[in-house]
Amino acid sequence: MSLDIIVCVKQVMDPETPPSGFKIDQETKQVVQTTGSSPVLNGFDENAVEAALRIKDITPATITIVSVGKDFVMDVVKKPLAMGADNLVLLSDTHFETLDSFATATVLAAGIRKLGEPDLILCGRQASDWDNAQVPLGLAEFLGLTCVTVAQKVDTDGTSLTIEQVSSDGYQEIMTTLPALVTVSNEIGVPRYPTLRGIMAAGRKEPVIYSAADLNIDPESLSPKVVVTDLYVPESNHEVEIISGEDDADAGRKLALRMREEGLI
Amino acid sequence: MTDILVVGDTTNGKLGSATAELIRAAGNLVGDVGVGLAGSRLQEAVREASSMGAQTIYTMESHKLDDPSVYTKVTAFSQLCQQLEPRVILVSKNSHGLDFGPRLAFSLGAGLAQDCIRIGEDDDTGRVVATRPVYGGSAMATVTFSGDGPQVVVLREKSYEPASQDSLESGNLVQVEVNLGSSGDQVKSVRQVGSVAKGVRLEDAEFVVAGGRGLGGAEPFATLEELANLLGGAVGASRAACDAGWVNHNYQVGLTGRTISPNVYLTVGISGASQHMAGCSGSRNIIAINKDREANIFKEARFGVVGDWNAILPSFLETVRELV
Ligand SMILES: Cc1cc2nc3c(=O)[nH]c(=O)nc-3n(C[C@H](O)[C@H](O)[C@H](O)COP(=O)(O)OP(=O)(O)OC[C@H]3O[C@@H](n4cnc5c(N)ncnc54)[C@H](O)[C@@H]3O)c2cc1C
Numbered sequence: 001m002s003l004d005i006i007v008c009v010k011q012v013m014d015p016e017t018p019p020s021g022f023k024i025d026q027e028t029k030q031v032v033q034t035t036g037s038s039p040v041l042n043g044f045d046e047n048a049v050e051a052a053l054r055i056k057d058i059t060p061a062t063i064t065i066v067s068v069g070k071d072f073v074m075d076v077v078k079k080p081l082a083m084g085a086d087n088l089v090l091l092s093d094t095h096f097e098t099l100d101s102f103a104t105a106t107v108l109a110a111g112i113r114k115l116g117e118p119d120l121i122l123c124g125r126q127a128s129d130w131d132n133a134q135v136p137l138g139l140a141e142f143l144g145l146t147c148v149t150v151a152q153k154v155d156t157d158g159t160s161l162t163i164e165q166v167s168s169d170g171y172q173e174i175m176t177t178l179p180a181l182v183t184v185s186n187e188i189g190v191p192r193y194p195t196l197r198g199i200m201a202a203g204r205k206e207p208v209i210y211s212a213a214d215l216n217i218d219p220e221s222l223s224p225k226v227v228v229t230d231l232y233v234p235e236s237n238h239e240v241e242i243i244s245g246e247d248d249a250d251a252g253r254k255l256a257l258r259m260r261e262e263g264l265i
Numbered sequence: 266m267t268d269i270l271v272v273g274d275t276t277n278g279k280l281g282s283a284t285a286e287l288i289r290a291a292g293n294l295v296g297d298v299g300v301g302l303a304g305s306r307l308q309e310a311v312r313e314a315s316s317m318g319a320q321t322i323y324t325m326e327s328h329k330l331d332d333p334s335v336y337t338k339v340t341a342f343s344q345l346c347q348q349l350e351p352r353v354i355l356v357s358k359n360s361h362g363l364d365f366g367p368r369l370a371f372s373l374g375a376g377l378a379q380d381c382i383r384i385g386e387d388d389d390t391g392r393v394v395a396t397r398p399v400y401g402g403s404a405m406a407t408v409t410f411s412g413d414g415p416q417v418v419v420l421r422e423k424s425y426e427p428a429s430q431d432s433l434e435s436g437n438l439v440q441v442e443v444n445l446g447s448s449g450d451q452v453k454s455v456r457q458v459g460s461v462a463k464g465v466r467l468e469d470a471e472f473v474v475a476g477g478r479g480l481g482g483a484e485p486f487a488t489l490e491e492l493a494n495l496l497g498g499a500v501g502a503s504r505a506a507c508d509a510g511w512v513n514h515n516y517q518v519g520l521t522g523r524t525i526s527p528n529v530y531l532t533v534g535i536s537g538a539s540q541h542m543a544g545c546s547g548s549r550n551i552i553a554i555n556k557d558r559e560a561n562i563f564k565e566a567r568f569g570v571v572g573d574w575n576a577i578l579p580s581f582l583e584t585v586r587e588l589v
Contacts, residue, residue: 015401015540024404031400101367102376126363128540130399130406131520132379133363134370141371146451149364152514162455168523169515170459176452185521186504187514225376225414229394230407240553240566248576255552255570255577256584264529264550265472265496265585 003061003158005052006118007085008108008139009045011069011076014038015128019233028098029228031129041079044124048184049080050191051154052122059158062086064115068107070097074207081202082194088207089115095212100224101130105138107222110215112143120161121181125150133183140181148174152187267321268296270351272342272369273314274360278306280313283359285427288317290420291355292428293385294393299323299349301441303330303341315436317428322436323349325443333449335361335368340448343372345441346415353393354415355384359422366419375415378408382424393418401520402539402546423526423547460513465499467518471528472498473548475518477541478505479534479555479574486512489533492582495589501525501545503535519544533574537562554578 013022013033021035033039052063063085067077072090081088091111099107112118121143126133133149140147152171153164161180164171166187194202212219243258245251259265269291274281284300291298299321300314305328314322325341333341338361346354346369356366358380370377381395392410395418399406410416467473474489489500501523502516518525520540526547533554535541542565545551553566554574563569570577 013400017403019403022403029406031404100376101379102371105371125521128401131401134367134377134379137364137367138371141368147368148452150362164458166514167457167459170457172457173455174452175455186508190508223411225410225412226378226408227411228406228408231399232405233403234398234405236564238564240563240569242558242563242569242571244571248570248572249580251570251572252554252577252579252581253584255554255568256581256588258568259529259552260588262550264552265588 001060001158003055003059003120003156004116004118005055005061005063006112006115006121007045007048007052007063007065007080008121008123008136009049009065009067009077009080010042010127011039011067011072012042012127012129014040015043024231024233029231030098031231039073039076041076042124042127044126044128044185046191047186047188048122048124049083049085051151051184051188053084053192055154055156056084059156064089066091066108066111068096068099068104068111070094077207078202078205079194081205082198083192084198088205090207090209091215092209093212095219095222099222100226101132101134102138102225103222105135105142107215107217108135108139109142110217111210112139114210114215117179119178120156121145122154123181123183125183125185136181136183143181145179145181146176147181147183148176149183150185151182152185154182154184266297267299267349267351269294269298269353269355270346270349271298271300271319272354272356272360273300273302273310274357275302275304275307275310278309280310281359282427283357283422284314285317286422286425287355287357287420288314288319288428289425290384294353295386295391296352297321299351301325301342301345303327303333303338305331311438312434313430315434316430316432318432319436321439323439323441325441327443327445329445334452334454335364336449336452337445339365339368339372340445341443342369344443346373348441351415354417356417356419357422358419363419366417370417373415373417375417376410376412377417377419378410379419380421381418382421384418384420392416398543400539402543422524460515464494465497467499467501467523467525470499470525472496473501473525473527473529474498474531474533475501475503475535476506476533477503477535478509480506480511483511485574485578488578488582492585495585498527503541532562533578535562536560537565
């Protein structure tokens with residue numbers, strides 16, 4: 001018996017992009033990258049892919065990657081295939097361009113239902129663009145699955161699921177049963193790099209693409225519950241007092257004295 | 266009638282400060298404010314909420330709701346919301362992080378504005394308008410709701426001052442029955458594994474010194490510990506330092522780590538990425554030691570030293586030792 005694992009991923013702007021590297025399109029209320037660098041796979045989603053692969057390392061499993069959007073960059077969404085995932089399903093439609101979390105979860109739920117009944121769904125804990133941390137919880141609600149968030153370890157014996165959930169003082173060990181949805185955090189560790197063979201194989205693999213019509217989704221049902229009315233880069237006109245000295249050691253001494261003067265130590 | 270329902274939290278029978286912040290924030294919206302409380306010993310919290318100006322306090326009394334799991338708490342509040350049909354539901358990020366709000370919203374089929382720092386109301390539509398950091402804090406978004414469903418808003422902790430207890434205690438008390446059924450039973454908590462935090466909790470410390478990638482290894486954190494001990498404070502870290510394994514992940518300050526607001530936040534070898542600042546921008550005095558004058562941390566700091574911490578930190582520590 002092989003486990004059916006789905007990992008949901010999102011293509012996002014590289015979060016390392018400095019403020020000079022993006023601008024805000026007031027028309028669409030979206031952040032657009034201005035420098036040449038390409039989008040990336042959301043970091044926490046790579047962690048989710050890694051969690052799936054670690055299960056597959058020891059248990060027979062099929063890993064299917066699912067993403068919702070428009071304008072996919074193939075190298076980005078194929079990265080999980082290069083890392084070792086098996087299939088790629090893109091839910092792509094002009095109506096899927098600016099969805100709120102509710103609508104995104106609706107589309108993902110429809111896509112996953114079409115694929116069958118997975119044993120386990122893994123998602124990143126949140127996407128680094130809108131930091132919403134909502135879609136996985138919506139997806140779980142729509143599919144009637146138990147959802148455990150912010151995992152640093154996910155183990156399964158094919159029936160039950162043992163999860164280490166990150167907490168502020170450490171972690172909580174949690175048990176539940178399959179099917180379930182788990183969101184994964186960076187504490188799981190660095191995701192494996194694609195191998196050369198993986199990259200070649202990924203290049204040859206064609207994604208399965210489903211449109212709104214394929215999923216029987218009425219675009220009307222995707223109208224947002226939450227709308228963005230303004231988007232801007234916050235201004236900071238803060239002045240720092242730079243403390244200098246004859247050399248670094250002297251500057252360190254002076255910093256302590258200055259802080260003392262201000263009653264800070 | 267309750268227009269705005271505050272999802273309340275209690276610790277040891279007392280109202281959490283996050284709830285007091287929500288009650289203050291609710292003052293920016295038009296309508297009657299109700300506070301929902303769940304647990305078994307709620308008298309003190311009821312009195313506090315009332316003296317903070319809540320018009321109605323709804324209690325859901327059950328031992329199962331003492332220190333509830335997120336699943337049980339969502340079940341209780343979802344039923345309360347279905348009974349009351351409030352226009353707005355306010356949730357603090359402090360309770361169960363970004364987890365509770367979406368669970369409640371999706372259970373109600375409602376829209377949700379996540380992790381907001383300011384809320385108000387649009388005069389024309391009467392709908393909530395909220396400000397929230399996005400792209401890890403690199404950008405700010407103003408969001409509002411459409412449609413007529415309930416509006417769930419999650420507020421980042423410490424965005425508002427807690428409401429003070431200066432109202433006449435004239436709130437109505439309403440006891441509400443909720444049916445918790447088997448909610449939460451599908452998830453079993455086996456054990457809590459904590460790394461024993463020495464000294465002061467990060468969130469409670471008035472002095473925090475944090476290290477980043479620039480420290481280059483685990484050893485320099487010993488110096489930070491020494492400094493923290495000397496000043497009765499705590500040690501934090503950037504995600505880069507945690508991911509490198511130099512310190513445990515529960516040292517992480519930031520968007521996906523801990524949120525702190527000490528009097529003094531001293532950073533060493535931290536660049537000040539927006540995701541890091543999201544967890545410490547409430548600090549009253551940010552001090553930065555970094556060799557790169559262009560690093561973002563200097564845009565947020567009050568005092569800074571531009572240079573190599575290898576030389577700066579020992580003399581700083583030495584001087585502090587003489588001073589305290
Ligand atoms: C969705 C998301 C969530 C995130 N959440 C968090 C979070 O919660 N917390 C967090 O911290 N990060 C978070 N990050 C990561 C964040 O974007 C940064 O990558 C991270 O904060 C960088 O850590 P750093 O400042 O230690 O490292 P760097 O950015 O590499 O900075 C190191 C600094 O050290 C200085 N330095 C180097 N050597 C020396 C020296 N000898 N003396 C003095 N200075 C020196 C350098 O000038 C540099 O400024 C998140 C990222 C994403 C995408």
